Amino acid sequence: MRSTELSSTYPDYTGQMEHVETVPPEEAETVPASEVLPEGIADGLDYELYTHQAEALDALSDGEDVCVSTSTSSGKTLIYGLEIARQYVRDPDSRAVVVHPMKALSRDQRKELESLFEDIGLPIEVGVYDGDVSSSEKRRVRKECEVVITNFAGLNQYLPHHSGWNEVLGNLETVVIDEAHMYTGVQGMHVSWIVRRLLRLAESDRYGSSPQVVITSATIGNPKEHSKSLTGREVTVVNEDGSPRGERDLVFWNPPTYNDDGVEVRRSTHRESSEVLAHLAHYGRQTLMFAPSRKMTELDTRWARDFLKEKYRDTGTRIEPYNAGHRKDERRELETLLDSEGVDGVVSTTALEVGINIGSMEAAVLSGYPGSRVSFWQQVGRSGRGTKDALSVLVGMENSVDQYIMRNPEYLLEQDVEDAVVDLDNNQVYAEHVLVASKEMPLSGDDREYFGDRLEKVVSMYKNRNEVSGSLETGVRYTGDRRPEAEIDIYATSGKRYEVLIREKDTETTLPTVDKNRAYRDLHPGAVYLHRGNYYKVEEFEEGPNPRIVLEPTSVDYYTEAMRDVDVRDLEKEGSKQVGKYEVSWGMGKVLEYYPTYQKKRISNDNVIETSETGLTEPVELYTQVVWLSVPQKTEARIDDGYEGSDAFLGGLHAVEHAMVNMTPLELMVDSKDIGGLSTRFHSHTGGPMMLVYDGVDGGIGFSRAIYEKYLALAERSKELIEGCTCESTSGCPGCVMDYMCGDNNEPMRTDAAVEILEDMMKD
Numbered sequence: 001m002r003s004t005e006l007s008s009t010y011p012d013y014t015g016q017m018e019h020v021e022t023v024p025p026e027e028a029e030t031v032p033a034s035e036v037l038p039e040g041i042a043d044g045l046d047y048e049l050y051t052h053q054a055e056a057l058d059a060l061s062d063g064e065d066v067c068v069s070t071s072t073s074s075g076k077t078l079i080y081g082l083e084i085a086r087q088y089v090r091d092p093d094s095r096a097v098v099v100h101p102m103k104a105l106s107r108d109q110r111k112e113l114e115s116l117f118e119d120i121g122l123p124i125e126v127g128v129y130d131g132d133v134s135s136s137e138k139r140r141v142r143k144e145c146e147v148v149i150t151n152f153a154g155l156n157q158y159l160p161h162h163s164g165w166n167e168v169l170g171n172l173e174t175v176v177i178d179e180a181h182m183y184t185g186v187q188g189m190h191v192s193w194i195v196r197r198l199l200r201l202a203e204s205d206r207y208g209s210s211p212q213v214v215i216t217s218a219t220i221g222n223p224k225e226h227s228k229s230l231t232g233r234e235v236t237v238v239n240e241d242g243s244p245r246g247e248r249d250l251v252f253w254n255p256p257t258y259n260d261d262g263v264e265v266r267r268s269t270h271r272e273s274s275e276v277l278a279h280l281a282h283y284g285r286q287t288l289m290f291a292p293s294r295k296m297t298e299l300d301t302r303w304a305r306d307f308l309k310e311k312y313r314d315t316g317t318r319i320e321p322y323n324a325g326h327r328k329d330e331r332r333e334l335e336t337l338l339d340s341e342g343v344d345g346v347v348s349t350t351a352l353e354v355g356i357n358i359g360s361m362e363a364a365v366l367s368g369y370p371g372s373r374v375s376f377w378q379q380v381g382r383s384g385r386g387t388k389d390a391l392s393v394l395v396g397m398e399n400s401v402d403q404y405i406m407r408n409p410e411y412l413l414e415q416d417v418e419d420a421v422v423d424l425d426n427n428q429v430y431a432e433h434v435l436v437a438s439k440e441m442p443l444s445g446d447d448r449e450y451f452g453d454r455l456e457k458v459v460s461m462y463k464n465r466n467e468v469s470g471s472l473e474t475g476v477r478y479t480g481d482r483r484p485e486a487e488i489d490i491y492a493t494s495g496k497r498y499e500v501l502i503r504e505k506d507t508e509t510t511l512p513t514v515d516k517n518r519a520y521r522d523l524h525p526g527a528v529y530l531h532r533g534n535y536y537k538v539e540e541f542e543e544g545p546n547p548r549i550v551l552e553p554t555s556v557d558y559y560t561e562a563m564r565d566v567d568v569r570d571l572e573k574e575g576s577k578q579v580g581k582y583e584v585s586w587g588m589g590k591v592l593e594y595y596p597t598y599q600k601k602r603i604s605n606d607n608v609i610e611t612s613e614t615g616l617t618e619p620v621e622l623y624t625q626v627v628w629l630s631v632p633q634k635t636e637a638r639i640d641d642g643y644e645g646s647d648a649f650l651g652g653l654h655a656v657e658h659a660m661v662n663m664t665p666l667e668l669m670v671d672s673k674d675i676g677g678l679s680t681r682f683h684s685h686t687g688g689p690m691m692l693v694y695d696g697v698d699g700g701i702g703f704s705r706a707i708y709e710k711y712l713a714l715a716e717r718s719k720e721l722i723e724g725c726t727c728e729s730t731s732g733c734p735g736c737v738m739d740y741m742c743g744d745n746n747e748p749m750r751t752d753a754a755v756e757i758l759e760d761m762m763k764d
Contacts, residue, residue: 002391003249010279011311016272018396019252019409025387028244036061041085044120051242053079059236060212061086067180067215067235069223072381074243076216077109080176081116083214084147087173088124095167096174097198097211098149101182103130106149109178113147130154143167152183152191153490155198160440160485162201172202172209180217180230181374181420184669185701186429188422190490192230193433196450197440199231204441218374220669221419229422232450246389250380252409253395266398268606273367273395274300274347278307280363281317281345285391289347289365290379295530297321297347299603300367304345319345350375362390368397369405372669373417398606400662400721401672403735407724411666418669423625423702424452428493431458435484438468442475489513493698498523498547502536514549517620517696520595521562521673523549524614527598528560535559558600558609565594565743566678567619568626568692571685579711580761582629586708589626591694592619593676599740625700627708631689635760636681639753649689651730652753653679654744655737657691659718659754660707662739664693666717667710670703673741712761719758722751 003020007013030048033041036057049057052070056079059066068076080098087094098113100106110126117124127141129150141148142165150158162169175198177183183191195213202209215227215235227235253276255267270291277289277300289304291297301321308314320343322334337343350370361383370376376394384390396402405411424430434451437443438459448455459476462468467480478484489512497513500523511531514523523529525541529551540550569590576585595616600609631653639649657677664670674696683690695703707714727733731749738746 003251005283006251006276006280006391006393009283010276014256016253016256017251018254018406021250021252021409021413023245023248023250023413025247025389026245028387029242037082038086038089040089041082041120041122049078050075052238052240053082053242055240056214056238057082057086059238060214063212065213065215065227065231065233065235067217067223067227067237069181069217069219069237069239070241071219071243071245072378074241076178077112078116080174080178080214080216081113083212084113084174085117085120085122085124088122088146091171091173093171094146094173095171096147096176097168097172098147098176098178099152099155100149100178101151103132103151105179106130106151110149129158139164152187152194156190156194156436156488156490157485159194159197159201160436160483162440166207169202169207169209172207172211175199175202175211175213177213177215177230180215180226181220181669183230184420184422185671185674185703186492186697187490188230188420189424189426189429189701190433190488192232192422192424193430194490195231197433197437200437200447200450201440206441217420218378219417220374221417226420226422229424244387246384246387248380248384248390248392250409250412251391251393252406253393254406255395265607269368269395269397270296270300270603271303273365274303275307276393276395277345277347277365278304278311278317278319280365280391281319282308282312282314284344285362286343287345287363287365288361288382289345289367290370291347291349291367293530294349295535295603296367297349300347304347317344319343319347322346322348350379362388364390364392366392366394369394369402371401371665371671373412374420374669376412377417398734400659400734400736400738401665403725404663404666404717404721408720418665418667419706420669421702421706423700423705426493426697426699426701427454427458428699430454431461432484432488434458435462435467435478435480436488438462438476439478439480439484442470442477443468443472444475445472447472489515492518493701496547498549500549500551502531502551502553503539504553515698516547517593517622517698519547519549520593520614520616520620521564523551524562524595524598524616526560526612526614527562528554528556528558528600530559558602560598560600561740562595562598562614563611563743563745564676564741565596566676567592567594568628568678568694569684571626571628575708577708577711579629579715580763581635582631582761584627584629584708584711586625586627586705588623588700589692589694591622591624591626591676591696593622593696594619594743596743601740622694622696622698624695624698625702625704626692626694627704627711628685628690628692630686631691631757633688635757636689639756642756643750643753647748648750648753650679650681651748651750652755652757653689653691655722655732655749655751655754656718656757657693658732658737658739658742658746658749659721659758660714661693662737663714663717663721664703664707667713668703668706670706674701675703675707676741715758715761719755719762722755722758725751 029051031054125145126147127145255272280287364383380392396406496516498519500511502509527538536551537554542548571589574587657679678692725736
């Protein structure tokens with residue numbers, strides 16, 4: 001179905017298409033396999049290699065570490081599969097460790113690798129090694145499998161017990177980091193240190209291996225820098241994609257408004273998306289829809305089925321949900337149905353964004369912008385694979401990023417994509433992994449190669465705590481009585497941890513612990529929390545030495561969002577520059593986040609039902625990275641005098657803060673929930689007006705520093721956002737500068753004054 005067919009057949013179409021872009025097809029660029037691979041391997045392939053596959057294999061043959069940064073479905077698995085095969089032909093004892101971001105992907109990749117090795121006639125055995133595998137199977141995989149597929153959360157736990165991995169580490173030739181674009185922020189920091197721990201063990205005198213690293217990634221803005229952050233190594237980047245593409249219609253679709261008792265109300269994005277899915281499936285187009293949560297996959301599926309019955313009296317079209325809350329056998333069955341076209345439509349979380357072979361879908365529907373161009377192209381690329389044509393529909397949310405894209409669709413079509421951000425300066429995360437490394441193998445001065453110049457300081461700290469003994473000259477050994485690897489959560493930094501329990505009837509289920517920041521933001525008293533497709537309400541919230549949160553099942557038609565008040569103190573400048581008329585600085589600071597209230601929002605349309613108090617009075621305290629804008633007081637006076645009404649300047653500065661936080665995901669791979677902001681007429685650091693943006697993670701994760709480096713680009717995006725919005729009020733709207741987490745309830749807010757402040761940033 002083309003976009004013209006969609007608009008002409010869609011029921012009650014009223015101009016929802018804001019823009020349609022046709023992306024032309026691309027021919028494949030290929031190289032004969034015999035030019036790259038040994039005869040025995042090349043003979044087993046009945047196809048030529050894409051040019052990027054050949055280029056990567058040539059670089060690996062020269063002993064280089066490689067990052068392949070190309071589009072979805074471009075055959076990246078084949079690259080490391082063939083490299084593993086080539087290593088096996090040279091040495092049948094060679095081993096490979098392949099690390100994937102999710103379990104479902106691990107099993108799918110095992111099947112793909114096994115099929116490849118069977119085709120080329122090599123007895124290479126592939127084993128999955130994770131928490132779903134029995135102890136006996138784990139022993140077999142370690143001893144007998146040439147390829148071990150695992151994940152980083154598991155690898156963190158396995159490395160301290162490396163004596164059982166002798167065959168793997170002693171013969172390790174290849175380490176694969178698959179879907180590396182997913183490793184940013186906090187998770188990226190942890191992954192970087194786990195990779196270094198793995199390489200340190202393999203390259204030690206005990207094992208004596210010299211593994212090459214193969215990194216596969218979606219197209220990102222900084223593949224070379226990102227790869228070095230993850231591995232500590234220089235890599236050769238391969239990013240000229242030789243794979244073919246069919247023609248694709250990209251549709252930018254905004255839900256319409258309707259009259260509700262005299263008030264114009266915007267239709268729910270979730271409802272609209274599910275009905276577009278149902279329409280496409282009804283007309284015979286196998287369609288994959290991406291929803292933002294497990295709960296929404298279930299609701300969207302129900303709404304799509306209802307739409308089919310009400311509009312078309314269609315009960316034969318099959319639409320199913322797919323999320324991690326389903327049993328493994330249910331997910332495997334649906335994956336098989338997708339591949340065999342036994343289902344007409346699927347609503348999925350990002351679980352189907354990467355890797356899993358789902359055949360050739362004809363259309364994709366995105367319920368809201370997924371947060372980055374990388375994810376956008378990954379999701380739309382799940383339809384029309386190979387040379388087949390496809391239709392992709394992005395249904396916009398009523399937030400600033402989505403509406404910016406609706407008004408500026410060319411943003412998604414630009415060549416540039418966001419940078420992946422991994423900052424290794426977080427001392428808490430660094431120290432955790434150094435401690436585990438001392439347990440894995442005594443630390444020496446040579447380990448500065450893996451852990452840098454901070455090593456001596458962190459060793460001294462742990463010696464004072466009696467957790468290690470010795471010196472870097474004689475060997476630093478772990479002497480503690482705990483399992484430090486068990487205390488690492490690769491999705492969080494260290495600090496106060498809250499136990500989380502689900503209480504159902506007479507049973508209690510323990511969930512992973514959470515840090516104070518997430519507890520206050522997402523699991524505060526009265527919060528509604530989603531787990532495995534079901535909603536639970538926080539019924540008990542206990543502080544003290546053993547903090548605990550108890551959830552109980554609930555049936556509600558709303559979700560909750562905490563509102564945040566902020567204070568930033570004790571700034572330590574580490575860099576500054578001039579941006580237009582203003583000085584922008586970057587450094588560290590103490591951030592106090594308060595969560596006094598939360599909003600209940602209706603699931604069906606995101607409307608606020610009521611605002612309630614959390615009862616939480618103490619702040620979340622972070623020592624983190626901050627970027628700040630200093631504004632001269634004469635500018636403050638000029639803007640206040642130039643606009644009618646009070647608080648013009650503060651309203652303008654407040655609007656700039658919100659706009660820049662909202663626009664940051666357009667430049668960096670970051671969730672706006674992981675950053676916060678503050679605007680004030682007076683800050684003690686300068687004695688004048690300031691606007692501050694900070695990392696919402698203790699110790700920082702590099703976002704503020706990246707914002708500092710891209711400040712002018714973000715200012716330009718923010719100005720475009722405000723000036724391009726169709727709202728008529730200078731107070732803005734959810735599509736430009738309003739922020740649901742604002743503790744000041746989005747007051748004061750002046751978009752006209754904000755534009756003047758932003759223009760000042762752009763003046764030489």
